[in-house]
Amino acid sequence: MTGQVGVGLAGLGRMGRIHAAALAGRCSTARLACVYDADPDAARAVGAELDVPWTASYEELLDRVDAVAIASPTGTHAPLTTIAAAAGKHVFCEKPISLDRATTVAALDAVEAAGVVFQVGFHRRSDPDWAAAAARIHAGELGEVTFFRTSLRDMAAPNPAFLSGSGGFFLDVTVHDLDVARWLVGEVVEVHAHGAASDPAFAALGDIDTAVVVLRFANGALGVIDNSRSARYGYECSTEVMGTLATARIDAPHVRGVEWRTPGLASRDIARDFEERYPWAYAAELDAFARAVRDGTPPPVTGRDALAAFDLALAADESWRTGRPVSPEVFV
Numbered sequence: 279m280t281g282q283v284g285v286g287l288a289g290l291g292r293m294g295r296i297h298a299a300a301l302a303g304r305c306s307t308a309r310l311a312c313v314y315d316a317d318p319d320a321a322r323a324v325g326a327e328l329d330v331p332w333t334a335s336y337e338e339l340l341d342r343v344d345a346v347a348i349a350s351p352t353g354t355h356a357p358l359t360t361i362a363a364a365a366g367k368h369v370f371c372e373k374p375i376s377l378d379r380a381t382t383v384a385a386l387d388a389v390e391a392a393g394v395v396f397q398v399g400f401h402r403r404s405d406p407d408w409a410a411a412a413a414r415i416h417a418g419e420l421g422e423v424t425f426f427r428t429s430l431r432d433m434a435a436p437n438p439a440f441l442s443g444s445g446g447f448f449l450d451v452t453v454h455d456l457d458v459a460r461w462l463v464g465e466v467v468e469v470h471a472h473g474a475a476s477d478p479a480f481a482a483l484g485d486i487d488t489a490v491v492v493l494r495f496a497n498g499a500l501g502v503i504d505n506s507r508s509a510r511y512g513y514e515c516s517t518e519v520m521g522t523l524a525t526a527r528i529d530a531p532h533v534r535g536v537e538w539r540t541p542g543l544a545s546r547d548i549a550r551d552f553e554e555r556y557p558w559a560y561a562a563e564l565d566a567f568a569r570a571v572r573d574g575t576p577p578p579v580t581g582r583d584a585l586a587a588f589d590l591a592l593a594a595d596e597s598w599r600t601g602r603p604v605s606p607e608v609f610v
């Protein structure tokens with residue numbers, strides 16, 4: 279295969295529209311070939327806006343493309359992945375792969391049996407800041423890693439319809455940080471999670487909107503994750519990795535490089551959401567997927583990486599419910 283890889287996009291909500299914009303305008307190796315949503319009005323609207331073919335039939339989407347990006351609700355990822363793999367199509371799948379472990383493993387088995395490329399949407403692995411820090415950490419420039427800290431906080435909670443199918447706080451939110459923990463530091467052997475619902479709407483769903491998760495890594499390092507669904511001041515996604523030789527801090531909260539100064543006060547913008555913070559990471563992950571399809575390069579996030587992060591999220595959920603530290607090994 280040469281040239282750009284035509285990608286069919288399934289699911290055109292919050293995340294799907296970000297991927298549509300990336301594929302239509304920011305990617306170099308991938309291009310938007312066709313859009314699909316179970317809601318024909320959504321498919322028609324995005325197709326018209328971006329001047330690409332649209333369909334309300336997944337089978338028709340698969341007939342038109344060699345590769346799909348799946349950004350529909352989490353509970354639909356595994357069936358859409360399995361159907362695509364059976365049709366010999368390469369799959370980029372938003373996180374997490376599924377709402378339960380058995381379905382996740384079955385979807386991974388299906389893509390492995392089909393021999394198609396499969397990549398999961400942990401976009402920080404494709405962000406230039408994170409990738410640059412990761413390269414230096416992996417080269418040993420921190421020395422022995424002793425401590426990991428990461429904060430992921432949304433400014434405002436998503437709508438209740440999304441929350442009810444999200445899999446809960448740890449599977450939906452913390453899973454990003456758990457993947458980063460494994461990527462930057464190594465395997466996690468124990469998770470101790472605490473959660474709270476500051477907004478009663480979350481308690482009514484049996485969910486939480488705030489959490490602190492303490493990690494023990496196999497190499498002896500300690501870690502702490504803090505997450506919030508509604509930080510109110512803006513979107514925050516920052517990490518620190520401390521080692522015996524240096525500390526890496528990744529934090530780029532501003533959208534623009536302007537500081538506005540008035541007497542005694544300097545102010546700057548803060549990203550309001552993941553779309554403002556990471557437009558280029560979302561494009562880069564789709565380009566990496568397209569390169570894996572076209573050139574055979576390894577995808578930056580494999581299905582097995584996603585399963586490991588999923589197991590850690592299950593451990594966090596179990597720990598929050600029982601009040602005890604949990605090893606991810608119990609889910610394997």
Ligand SMILES: NC(=O)c1ccc[n+]([C@@H]2O[C@H](COP(=O)([O-])OP(=O)(O)OC[C@H]3O[C@@H](n4cnc5c(N)ncnc54)[C@H](O)[C@@H]3O)[C@@H](O)[C@H]2O)c1
Pocket residue numbers: 288289290291292293294314315316317320349350351352354372373374399400401440450552
């Ligand atoms: N990587 C990230 O940073 C990130 C951020 C947000 C969401 N997500 C993930 O993206 C996925 C979608 O989340 P969202 O916030 O965009 O949800 P959303 O509810 O805004 O949008 C979902 C869209 O999928 C459509 N849909 C429903 N069933 C479908 C089906 N069977 N086939 C095709 N389309 C279908 C809906 O009509 C809707 O347009 C979730 O799995 C979520 O975890 C990832």
